[in-house]
Amino acid sequence: MKILEPILAWREEIAALRRDIHAHPELAFEEFRTADLVAQRLQEWGIEVDRGLGGTGVVGIIKGKQAGPRAVGLRADLDALPMQEINTFAHASQHAGKMHACGHDGHTAMLLGAARYLSQHRDFAGTVYVIFQPAEEGGGGAKRMVDDGLFTRFPMDAVFGMHNWPGMRAGQFGVTPGPIMASSNEFIIRITGKGTHAGMPHLGVDPVMTAVQLAQSLQTIITRNRAPLEAAVLSITQIHTGSADNVVPNDAVMRGTVRTFTHETLDLIERRMEEISRHTCAAMNCDLEFEFTRNYPPTINHVAETAFAVGVMRDIVGADNVFDQVTPTMGAEDFAFMLQAKPGCYVWIGNGSGDHRDAGHGAGPCMLHNGSYDFNDELIPLGATYWSQLALKWLAQPA
């Protein structure tokens, strides 16, 4: 593994920074302390800082010694999740109900490591923008930064993202051209019937039976309407109705999520959901309110930039440790908004199988968004090296 020497020397210092961020998690658009810390470090290292894009976003501007036509963006996310940490190690969350369970503390640390390296090795032509975005976890901070003029104020050829991936070995990377994460969309279906005494159901209109029928019928979209080779998920995750054993309730509410890799499949599912909901409710004499919200689009890697990133990763960890055709997941990622605006590529860096876990960790190895997750500090030098080499090689390309 070819880790850049100076980055290796800062490993403890940057790991300490990571743990400090982990201990002080902040939720979407409230990343004030974290953004202060990032901006302070960047400035200490002589990097020009812009603040306020997307609310708490921070952009570091690292110019090479030579002017050049090229510019590249590297992006990390700052926010934590509204959930309880169950780890008891020294750097566990100090804020009840808030936790860095997705490793954004580590993403921030890896990008800071790269920013420090690049600021001290400016023998390149062009500009590197290090982008620290708020609110990845559902808030769409990436979109807010793009809407606030990220790419017009800081023109760049391409933008790159990276996420740690538990279960993949530390020292390995995974990526694929095309879709790598799904679109995420939420729905709320409100069914209104007419409540009655449960012993006299014929005097009312039962929304419970309607919800049950609808839940079954909606699954036929996945099995009967969707093309079999198009990935899609339709999960009904909540059905709320009723309050007593002897009462037919007035109404029922169903909620859930839809995931797809293409806009066409998403259009189809949304249209069929509304049709089936409307007709089922009509057949059962219930009224319907149908609400479908598109949150994050699919994260779609651009082919040329993915090939470029794969080349950089192979140079660092060897071809055997780069999986360049990983199976995409139905998770979602708001970096998708940046990839809609600019070419680029989003990669996974292996977080290991839990070997980094020691005393104070909760039960067993776990996935992201688990209360006993922790970012693996071993990755920091590798991630920072990838970012640095990616930027330097990108800028070194002929214009």
Ligand SMILES: [Zn+2]
């Ligand atoms: Zn997450």
Ligand SMILES: [Zn+2]
């Ligand atoms: Zn995440």
